[in-house]
Amino acid sequence: MFKSLRGTQDILPEDIKAWSLIEDISRKKLAVYGYREIRTPIIEEAGLFTRSVGQDSDIVKKQMYSFQDQGGRNICLRPEETAAVVRAYLENHLDKKEGFSKLFYIGPMFRSERPQAGRMRQFHQVGVEAIGSYSPYLDAEIIILLDELLRGYGLSENTFKINSLGCDKDKEAIKKFLKETFKGEVDSLCDDCRRRYETNILRMLDCKRPSCRKVLSSASSLESCLCKDCSDDFDKLRQILDDLGLRYEVTPNLVRGLDYYTKVVFEVVTKGLGAQDAVAAGGRYDNLIAEFGGTATGACGFAIGIERVIESLSKVAPPGLEEERGVVFIATLGEEAYKEGFKILKNLRSEGIPADIDYQQKSLKAQMRYADKLKARSVVIIGEDELKSNSALIKDMAGSTQKSVALPELTEELKKC
RNA sequence: GUGGCUAUAGUGUAGCGGCAGCACUAGAGACUGUGGUUCUCUCAGUACGGGUUCAACCCCCGUUAGCCACCCCA
Numbered sequence: 001m002f003k004s005l006r007g008t009q010d011i012l013p014e015d016i017k018a019w020s021l022i023e024d025i026s027r028k029k030l031a032v033y034g035y036r037e038i039r040t041p042i043i044e045e046a047g048l049f050t051r052s053v054g055q056d057s058d059i060v061k062k063q064m065y066s067f068q069d070q071g072g073r074n075i076c077l078r079p080e081e082t083a084a085v086v087r088a089y090l091e092n093h094l095d096k097k098e099g100f101s102k103l104f105y106i107g108p109m110f111r112s113e114r115p116q117a118g119r120m121r122q123f124h125q126v127g128v129e130a131i132g133s134y135s136p137y138l139d140a141e142i143i144i145l146l147d148e149l150l151r152g153y154g155l156s157e158n159t160f161k162i163n164s165l166g167c168d169k170d171k172e173a174i175k176k177f178l179k180e181t182f183k184g185e186v187d188s189l190c191d192d193c194r195r196r197y198e199t200n201i202l203r204m205l206d207c208k209r210p211s212c213r214k215v216l217s218s219a220s221s222l223e224s225c226l227c228k229d230c231s232d233d234f235d236k237l238r239q240i241l242d243d244l245g246l247r248y249e250v251t252p253n254l255v256r257g258l259d260y261y262t263k264v265v266f267e268v269v270t271k272g273l274g275a276q277d278a279v280a281a282g283g284r285y286d287n288l289i290a291e292f293g294g295t296a297t298g299a300c301g302f303a304i305g306i307e308r309v310i311e312s313l314s315k316v317a318p319p320g321l322e323e324e325r326g327v328v329f330i331a332t333l334g335e336e337a338y339k340e341g342f343k344i345l346k347n348l349r350s351e352g353i354p355a356d357i358d359y360q361q362k363s364l365k366a367q368m369r370y371a372d373k374l375k376a377r378s379v380v381i382i383g384e385d386e387l388k389s390n391s392a393l394i395k396d397m398a399g400s401t402q403k404s405v406a407l408p409e410l411t412e413e414l415k416k417c
Numbered sequence: 418g419u420g421g422c423u424a425u426a427g428u429g430u431a432g433c434g435g436c437a438g439c440a441c442u443a444g445a446g447a448c449u450g451u452g453g454u455u456c457u458c459u460c461a462g463u464a465c466g467g468g469u470u471c472a473a474c475c476c477c478c479g480u481u482a483g484c485c486a487c488c489c490c491a
Contacts, residue, residue, distance in 0.1 A: 113489070116486085275487085366444090395451075400452090
């Protein structure tokens, strides 16, 4: 027997309701905010991500599904979509056509991590990318949009964490500052932090070990490393969010794992998710467009983890009941009646009335039981007697009443109920 | 990738080194052609591969998968 690959799952009909709900709410809200959908390929040139996400990031180093295709090209399954959207933006000259673009996507991403609750190897994101502005108002809009989306899904207990990494120069300055500050204290840090000191020094700030926290606390006020512009913009963003009444926490140790982030970064954690509690995250990436060969311009975006939203939703709110289709069930007795019933079935469906029939020609009792399971609103019953009089019985399942109707009037009659 | 825990019908769960039970679900039926309640019957299981033993679902090892934490991230 074949099984789905590790870290992948089938989304069954019974689960689909939650998924389409999230997709529908997202599309509606994103349209209100002026975002337009973009779909990019699932496979991309691997270099797209090594360049943008970062050579040293875990995503690139050990989580990408990469392979060589028949032409010897290095291909990978996209581990995230920001880089792909920027690639598409430049490749299709959106920068020339519209200058400022608000784009969103919904789709699967792939990372070969060890699976655990809220962490799949194929997972799905709804994300937005607004390209073409440096304004803190855009940052604010995006954070507000994220808040509205999450609330729209039904997630209300969200904590917004924000921080500023500063521009490219500031980021370098911060790294250098950290390198020098902790030069003499590397030995007192945990194994992970010693590794981070070499590979991704910013991540050290994220360490949860109390001993490391103690050592690192002296560096927690990185805001002092920001240049005036970055610091002013961060202040401005906070001011806007305050004015709009969005609650957030400034989290100085919030660092994103993707290299392209600059200036403001944010993350939303929600309840009921265990260790993988970030439902959404994002930030600015003002260098990426130029990095990919475009004219330097600002950009900002986020991605929401759909599985995590659903997971969290299932903890806070029980799933709703199955939607009523108001289906009409056709029950027949005998071959001739079945033929007639099959015609009626086709006519009802042509009229847009949901209708079903049994394909095994079971006993009437079994057909009725099946009709009940389908939550049929009415059942059309045709047997020998009905065929003789060219009529059918319509049974109302809720009221348990039935009446005889001439076949030519059947569809009209069923439309009424 | 590291560590820990777990694995019994489709689902949820008992059990014992010696015939694997229960509930739900599914299917059939309870006087000729009528659902929901009730009753009866039926289908269906010890994840996989080794080992110990007269005998393994049970003990041991490995594999796989899931869960939890780390790591990382959505």
